[in-house]
Amino acid sequence: MGVVFSNLLQDEALSVFLSLNPAEGADYQSAKRVLLRRFNCDKNGFKSLFLSVRPQDDEDFGTFINRAKRYFDRWVELSEVTTLEGLSYLICSEIAVQACDEDFVAYVKDPSPSDMVSLKAVASAYIDARPNKSF
Structure with a gap:
């Protein structure tokens, strides 16, 4: 082969x-x-493409939105999301990653939580262990 x-x-x-x-x-x-x-064609690559997508100079709106949707669809597919709850977790956890301190993010991502309940539990452990540190 x-x-x-x-x-x-x-x-x-x-x-x-x-x-x-x-x-x-x-x-x-x-x-x-x-x-x-x-070649950055994994879930993180398509996530980055989707989150940074901008219209190109010579691109019409239809082409632009189709390209954005293609990036989004590949990100979701490669993240193996199959439910609305999974999609909600994927998007909300990404917003949290972008909004929070990088030490917090590294700690939270390490055990790779796969749903909102486990994400909250890991985040609570971080906050409990560092009461004077903001997330």
Whole structure:
């Protein structure tokens, strides 16, 4: 599989692929994951694209909004969100990350909470341990 896949790649993508260990290179899903992450096409890359999307100079509104929606849809899909509650958590946790102190954010993101209840529990532990520090 690796040889066939490598024939489809060029330039930096080929260099990244060739730097994989043989097991990763032979596994399509592993190789794909590494390449997508390298070219910022993972959930964090699409989140960044969505949150920073702006109309291009020669772009009409329809094209702009379709591009923004494509970034949003890929962010949600790659975050494996399947429910309205999951979508709510994804967006609200991102707003919290952008609004809060980076030490707080690093602490809260470390255990990777997956819902609002666990996020609040981790945040409460941080605040309880640092009563004089703002989040």
